[in-house]
Amino acid sequence: MxxxxxxxxxxxxxxxxxxxxxxxxxxxxxxxxxxxxxxxxxxxxxxxxxxxxxxxxxxxxxxxxxxxxxxxxxxxxxxxxxxxxxxxxxLQDCPPQTTVPAVLTGLSTRLGQRALATWTELLAVCALLGDSILHAFGAMRGGSRMQGGDLVDCLRDAGGSALPIVAIVNFLVGGILAFVGAVQLRRFGADVFVANLVGIALVREMAAVMTAIVMAGRTGGAYAAHIATMQGNEEIDALRATGIPVQDYLILPRVLALTATMPLLYLYGCAIGLLGGMTVAIGMLAITPTAYFEQTRAAVSASQFVFGFSKSIAFGALVALAGCHIGLRAGRSASDVGNSATRAVVVGIVGVIALDAVFAICANALDF
Amino acid sequence: MAAKSDPAMLEVAGLTLAFGEHVIQHDVSFDVKRGSIFAIMGGSGCGKSTLLKSLIGLLRPVAGTVRVLGEDYWAASGVRRADLGRGFGVLFQSGALWSSLTVAENVALPMRMFTSLDEASIDLLVRLKLAMVGLDADGGRMPAELSGGMRKRAGLARALALDPEVLFFDEPSAGLDPVTSRRMDNLILDLREGFGATIIIVSHELASLFAIADDGIFLDAGTRTPIAHGAPSVLRDTCGTPVVRAFMHRGASGEARHSGTNDDARN
The missing domain is CATH 3.30.750.24 (STAS domain)
Structure with a gap:
């Protein structure tokens, strides 16, 4: 050569x-x-x-x-x-590569920065919550630019189309509770109290939490992915530049829709879950449907339903806000869309369970 | 490859393109000679980009043939088509960079997929391709951090990754300032002269078409078929068709405004 x-x-x-x-x-x-x-x-x-x-x-x-x-x-x-x-x-001759020297930071600095970032994030979520409430009042007074059609679409997505999965999950949860309860209670001859166990567990906790978890995975993730993709396509920028409030146009219909459908899905989930529990109990134990039904009615008071119902409203708002907020803060690449969907689901589920714990503590303190 | 004496790089015959019932263009026929720069022209919405899609394997034509070096492209199996497609480099309108990879990784990916080169070699070639388009200092950046013009040039570097024989450009200078646009034209000429690549350009940027294209076709949105063939500069000076004249003179003759563009937004 x-x-x-x-x-x-x-x-x-x-x-x-x-x-x-x-x-x-x-x-x-x-x-x-x-x-x-x-x-x-x-x-x-x-x-x-x-x-x-x-x-x-x-x-x-x-x-x-x-x-x-x-x-x-x-x-x-x-x-x-x-x-x-x-x-x-x-071609120019290879210029010397200019690299930015990496700044080394100590553990305490990084910890502090992380804490500050988390705090800012928390404040941002609170701001978004407050903002959404203000805009919701605006919408009630008719001063909002929210499109009615969007709200209907969101209601359909977050409500009707979620019925099958909510039904399957709650039916199985009810069945599992009855099964576990039946095995234990049979040893004391307290068969019929399976109805109390299933009823109270479902109505107070499980139906609300399971439905919220399903919706966090299903709808919260979808909200985040949708808004993050819009972010990547500069659609959010276009909304802002056109002067259309992102709050009214994107976030409010989603938050309202999920906040409205979650308690309804909870009631639906309760009914299906109780049915699941009854199916298993009748199959395993010598209980008639009438006896099971009467026992459930005696065990579950209306206040239990009120408790679960109000929890569901909070869960719905939390999941929707988390999804929207995380989507809005996403970066602009395709992997950012995936990351924000993942984060929305994780934050939604963890948030729902944490919030449920807070509810449990409060209910205990208030003797509810 | 077919052993013809001097086969055209690309032969298109009787092509009809449609979305469902909606015909975009029919009876499109042209040859692209090896080493030439061929322009696909026409007003917005006339089907230029759709035609391009059928040439690079993204949209199957309803009728007609596309021959690449004598071989029927759409009659070939999917695997064979992918093989042929590896000889193509495509610059999409907005660059179409993979957003989760850095610029350098964007250029490297085709090489990693289709060659057995080691990392050091790939690294050298990536730097070479990026240096050719003037982005040697930006290999480590993410596509989202680049300006529109830089994204286009990075897309071009990626299109060059496998040293393609045919380069397709979708609106290479749309959205660029005149100086950058001129630089893109020169770059296209350099690539044709340097690599001997055949280049097909979809564009309605007149200045750049007159400067670089050797041959071309003019698609009409009204009749949904090509109405003129030839180099853009020749069409400008000699074509008698009112629509083409109006286009080439920026509508100055004003005779055929009604069929210059179409109602649908596709281009």
């Missing part, structure tokens, strides 16, 4: 097709040429035996030019194909 004379002549031969691997040898070739070339020498080329070439050849010449410049050698490029020279002219 190279030959020495008074001034160096580099003979380039054969095919130089990048994808066939000629690039692998470039570093070695350039090093060898430069090792043999004297300081300040002229390097000419002999391309008589050059075959087909593409960017592989250009890459080699580029590297050679950079190396030669470092040694103050001069390239006599006249013999090279005109096409290659034209491409070479496009």
């Amino acid at each position: 190279r030959r020495e004379e008074s001034h160096s002549v580099v003979a380039i031969s054969g095919d130089w097709i990048a994808r066939n691997g000629c690039v692998d040898t470039i570093d070695a070739a350039v090093t060898q040429i430069m090792a043999q070339a004297a300081e300040g020498t002229e390097i000419a080329f002999d391309v008589a035996a050059l075959g087909r070439w593409d960017s592989g050849l250009i890459a080699m010449l580029w590297q050679l030019r950079t190396a030669a410049a470092g040694k103050r050698a001069v390239l006599q490029t006249a013999a090279l194909p005109a096409a290659a020279l034209r491409l070479l002219a496009l």
Whole structure:
């Protein structure tokens, strides 16, 4: 590939097709040429035996030019194909890579920054909550720019189309509670109290929590992904630039829809869950449907329903707000959409369970 | 590949494009010679980009053939089509960079997928391609951090990743300032001269078309078929068709305003 004379002549031969691997040898070739070339020498080329070439050849010449410049050698490029020279002219010599020095931070600094970031995030969620409430009042007074059609669409997405999955989950949860309860209570001959167990557990806790978890995975994630994709397409920017309040147009219909449908789904989930419990109990124990029903009615007071119902409203608002907020804060790449959907589901589920714990503590303190 | 003496790089015959019942263009026929720069012209909404889609394998034509080096592209199996497509480089209108990869990773991905080069070689080639489009310092940035013009150039570097024989450009200079647009034109010429690539451009930027295209076709939105063939500069000077004249003179003759554009927003 190279030959020495008074001034160096580099003979380039054969095919130089990048994808066939000629690039692998470039570093070695350039090093060898430069090792043999004297300081300040002229390097000419002999391309008589050059075959087909593409960017592989250009890459080699580029590297050679950079190396030669470092040694103050001069390239006599006249013999090279005109096409290659034209491409070479496009290339600047490799500038030294400018890198930003990484700033090292201590553990305490990072911890502090993380804490501050979390605090800011919490404040932002509170602001969004307050904002949504204000806009909701605005909507009630008719001063909102929310589109009625959007609200109907959101209600359908968050309500009717969620019925099957809510039904399946609650039916199975009711059944499982009855099954576990039946196995234990049968040992004391307290078979009929299975109805109390299933009724109270479902109405107070499980139906509300399970429905909220299903909706966090189903609808909260969808809200985040939808809004994050809009963010990536600059649709949110377009809304803001047009002066359409993102609150009214995007967030309010979603929050209202989920806040409205969650308690209804809870009631529906309770009914299906009790049915599931009754099915299992009747199958396993010697209880008639009437006895089970009467027992449930005696055990579950209306206040239990009120408790579960109000929890559901809070869960619905939480899941919707988390989804919308996380979607709005997403970055602009495709993976940011995935990340925000994941975060919305995680925050939604954890939030629902944490909030449920708060409700439990409050209810205990208030003797509810 | 077919062993014809000098087969056209791309031969399109009797192509009809449609979305369902809605015909976009019919009876589209043209040849693209190897090493030429071919322009697909026409007003907004006439089906230029749709035609491009059928050439790069994204939209199956309803009728007609596309031959790549003599081989029927749409009659080939999916695997064969993918093989042929590897010889194509496409610059999409907005760059269409993969948003979760850095610019350098965008250029490297086709090489990682379709060659057995080692990382050092890929790195060198990526730097080379980025340097060619003037983005050597920006390889580590994410697409979202780039300006529109830079995104286009990064898209071009990615289109060049596998040293394609045919380059397709969808509106290469749309949305660029005149100086950057001029630089893009020169870059296209450099790539044609340097790599001997065949280049097909979809555009309605007159200045750049006159400067670089050797041949072309003019799609009419009204009759939904090509109404003129030839280099843009020749069409400008000699074509007698009112629609083409109006287009080439920026509507100055004003004769055919009614069929210059179509109602649908596709372009």
